[in-house]
Amino acid sequence: MTGNNQTFILEFLLLGLPIPSEYQLLFNALFLAMYLTTLLGNLLIILLVRLDSHLHMPMYLFLSNLSFSDLCFSSVTIPKLLQNMHSQVPTISYAGCLTQLYFFMVFGDMESFLLVAMAYDRYVAICFPLHYTSIMSTKLCVSLVLLLWMLTIFHALLHTLLTARLSFCEKNVILHFFCDLPALLKLSCSDTFVNELMIFILGGIIIIIPFLLIGMSYVRIFFSILKVPSTQGIHKVFSTCGSHLSVVSLFYGTIIGLYLCPSSNNSTLKKTAMALMYTLVTPMLNPFIYSLRNRDIKRALIRVISSKKISL
Ligand SMILES: *[C@@H]1O[C@H](CO)[C@@H](O)[C@H](O)[C@H]1NC(C)=O
Numbered sequence: 001m002t003g004n005n006q007t008f009i010l011e012f013l014l015l016g017l018p019i020p021s022e023y024q025l026l027f028n029a030l031f032l033a034m035y036l037t038t039l040l041g042n043l044l045i046i047l048l049v050r051l052d053s054h055l056h057m058p059m060y061l062f063l064s065n066l067s068f069s070d071l072c073f074s075s076v077t078i079p080k081l082l083q084n085m086h087s088q089v090p091t092i093s094y095a096g097c098l099t100q101l102y103f104f105m106v107f108g109d110m111e112s113f114l115l116v117a118m119a120y121d122r123y124v125a126i127c128f129p130l131h132y133t134s135i136m137s138t139k140l141c142v143s144l145v146l147l148l149w150m151l152t153i154f155h156a157l158l159h160t161l162l163t164a165r166l167s168f169c170e171k172n173v174i175l176h177f178f179c180d181l182p183a184l185l186k187l188s189c190s191d192t193f194v195n196e197l198m199i200f201i202l203g204g205i206i207i208i209i210p211f212l213l214i215g216m217s218y219v220r221i222f223f224s225i226l227k228v229p230s231t232q233g234i235h236k237v238f239s240t241c242g243s244h245l246s247v248v249s250l251f252y253g254t255i256i257g258l259y260l261c262p263s264s265n266n267s268t269l270k271k272t273a274m275a276l277m278y279t280l281v282t283p284m285l286n287p288f289i290y291s292l293r294n295r296d297i298k299r300a301l302i303r304v305i306s307s308k309k310i311s312l
Pocket residue numbers: 046058061062064065068141142145
């Protein structure tokens with residue numbers, strides 16, 4: 001190693017949220033309220049799916065997994081953000097930073113994969129309604145979920161290990177509110193070519209392939225409605241796919257807005273706003289999108305509440 005004047009960074013500064021001090025308290029309260037809503041909403045979905053046997057269907061098991069990922073996804077970044085807004089010097093240790101990076105990727109990938117699983121489930125339900133229960137068996141769902149977890153864990157581990165290999169010299173200010181992979185690579189004083197290549201290749205696979213698969217499922221669903229056009233059929237599709245489509249648009253809309261729209265000017269502010277959108281707003285809205293529009297979930301809620309009343 002040539003760097004003999006190289007000092008190793010033990011801490012990073014997270015300076016990504018340029019909120020004027022007079023608004024600190026307001027934003028702190030707002031973020032806290034949104035985070036608590038996320039926790040409650042997603043826990044409610046998980047509990048309902050667990051307690052109500054009518055919801056023991058692939059679609060709701062996937063939804064419950066999605067809620068779990070949402071809950072963890074915002075817990076990776078938001079509590080640390082809230083804590084940093086309170087402290088004078090918003091620091092995070094090197095180990096903490098890598099841990100955050102790892103779990104951020106695990107739950108972020110999982111969300112994207114689960115949206116594909118849910119799209120496939122809707123595709124089978126609409127295009128092969130008679131074979132639905134035999135195709136989407138419990139065995140298939142469990143293996144699918146396990147496979148997705150293995151893929152996300154492997155992908156996140158690969159990036160984290162590649163990042164752990166890098167050395168960080170004197171720059172330790174991250175212009176973001178959590179340890180994001182691109183932000184960390186910018187600070188490093190080693191060669192980051194391999195890391196960037198992996199982001200390009202695997203990132204493409206992890207975002208584009210799910211997006212294409214979801215698109216394909218919906219194209220097929222669309223053609224299967226066209227074959228037998230009836231208002232009843234269209235209504236059925238919208239009532240079962242509407243929530244899923246809304247979540248998909250919210251998720252991919254932010255990603256596309258962030259990565260594909262050219263932004264050379266004021267990119268830090270835009271990046272921060274977008275990151276708040278997908279770490280705080282999307283996980284908060286997902287349970288509401290599902291529970292407000294979905295008859296099964298509403299019925300399950302009523303059943304669970306009234307059965308509790310009777311048992312009391
Ligand atoms: C996730 O999905 C699997 C397979 O369908 C299911 O067995 C499991 O209970 C789900 N996990 C949660 C937290 O809902």
